[in-house]
Amino acid sequence: MVIADRIIRGRIDRSGALVSADAPLARLQQRAGGGLGKPLALPQLARLVALAQRLHRDISRPLYAADDHSDIHAVVRIVPDADGASLEISDWRPRPVVPPQMPVLPEMPAHGWTWECDQQLRMVALRAATGAPPLPADWEGRSLSELFELQPDPDGRFPVLRALARQSRFDRQRVEAGEAGVRVAMLLSGDAMFDAIGNFTGFRGSATPADPGEAGDPAPEAVLVDPAFGSLPLSDPQFGRRIDGALRGPLSRIIATAETISGQFDGPIRADYARYAGDIAHAGRHLLGLVDDLADLQNIERPGFKAAADEIDLGDLARRAVGLLGMKAEEKGIRIDAPRTDDKAPATGEFRRVLQVLLNLLGNAIRYSPDNSQIWIRVDRDGDRAMVTVADQGQGIDADQQAVVFEKFERLGRTDSGGSGLGLYIARRLARAMDGDLTVDSAPGQGARFTMSLPARDVG
Known part of the structure; x- marks a missing residue:
């Protein structure tokens, strides 16, 4: 029975036992030799639960299991918590068991692999020719894009993704494959497969080691002289x-x-x-x-760099920054309290550079603020200085971090892909190039307040 149209739920306690389950999952657990109140008898599911608990975050992965009569293909979402984890299994598709046999694969390429994946890009067959790179461990059921690290072609395209959208053949998809430390550059080709009534069922193809030139690697003992860069030093x-x-x-x-x-x-x-x-x-x-x-x-950092001296209004530029990033804030439920239209702070600085700094400050505030919080932007004047401040309700920055936050590639220990670690360094350099400055005032748990100051401009 296909039950791909509903969610199958289960519950794991802290000891790893299945304490509740909808009927399909309970039957599968029983046929695997377990039962309610007993440890999970499905090895792959047990490993995924352990992974989610170790990472302390939700994960979603393909699930492959088998009972007496069919193979089960599904997608499981695991939500860990202090008392165990909740399971949400969707797209549950039993497939009748057929006598074991190797799928009909393309002719084996010399020193390469032949492979087959289903319509969800999960690997169902993989063979290696004599002298080919060793097959990765535990390849069965892994995603094609997980087994093969896709690389763009010279035009920046991914042939396999375009073929997937069109359900058609693809050639010369550059990939890297293998285990850590034994990575091999390969070229992937595949034909789309269809069943008797025309439904797309996956791809079947081959993977061959790429020549050094095709993989983008320099030949041994060769001097790398790229026509785009020549031998220019970084300082040029x-x-x-x-x-x-x-x-x-x-x-x-x-x-x-x-x-x-x-x-x-x-x-x-x-x-x-x-x-x-x-x-x-x-x-x-x-x-x-x-x-x-x-x-x-x-x-x-070029000697003699100088910013333009435009007549600007920090209030106007702050409102422009909010307009550009307002949608990004709304996605997290963050409210931005921007300067009113009559809040003005005339100053001297380069229009686009000041906007660039404000976008960096506001973007950081949005990225590192909790959902459903608030960000304030205020403009002010202190003597001959016009100022704009961006304040958030994030985790804050302690004194040691404040000492290095404006250094190159400093991301305060963050390892996510949110930024390069150059934004604040560039922002301060730009502010100082306009005879201004950029400072931070913060404390752990009390958010952060970044203030850019520029020469004030008197308006008659």
Whole structure:
């Protein structure tokens, strides 16, 4: 019986025992030799529960199990808590057991692999030729994108993702495969498969080791002279311009392709595939932001760098920053208390650079503030200084961290992908280049207040 249209629930206690379960899960536990009140008898599910509890966060993963009559393919979400974990299993699809046999695979490539995956990109077959790189351990049931680390082609596209959207053949998808320390660059090709009534059932294909030139690696003993960069040192201003040009185009194409797939403009695809493409687009935008930061970094550290002296209003620029990032704040339920239209702080500074600093400060405040909190932006004047302050209700910054928060690549111990660690360094350098400054006032548990000051401008 297919029960893919409802959620199957279960509950694990702190000892790892299944204490409650809907009927399908309870039957599977019983057929695996367990029962209610006993430890999970499904090894993969038990490992996923342990992983979620160790990470202290929700995880969602494919689930593969078997009873006496069928193989079970499903997706499980595990929500750990202090008393154990809750299970939510969806897309539960039993498949009749057939006599064991190796699927019909393409002709074995020399020194390569043949493989097959189902319509959810889960590996169901993998074989290696004599002399090929060793097969990864526990490949059965793993996602194709987990087993093979996808790399963009020279145009910044992912052939396998486009083929998935179109349910068609793909060629020369660059990947890396293997276990840690034994990674191999390979080229992946595959044909789309369909059942007797035309439903897409997955891909079948081959993986062959890539030649050094195709993998992007320099030949042994060769001197790497990239035509885009030549032998320019990092300090040469042309290096920044060339790296910006060499990376921006491919990254933009990666983002555009991933967003096309995520938006399903080439045709409808599964929601989880769309999320994968969305993750790729998000990572691409992060890398593009890093390219921007590196370009800014080299620019502001160039001898003689000077910002323009525009006539600006810090209140107006603060409201512009809120307009640009307001949607991002709403996604977290954060309310921004912006300066009123009659709150003015005339100052002298470069318009786009001041806006850049404010976007960095407000973006950080949104990123590191708790959901449903509040951010304040205030403008003021103190003598010959015009000031704008961004204050949040985040975790705050202790005295030791305040001493290094404006240093290069300092992210206060954070390991997420939220930033490059250059934003505040660049922001302070820009403020000082405009005869101003950027300071922080904070304490653990009391949020953070970043204040940019600039030369005030008298308005007659």
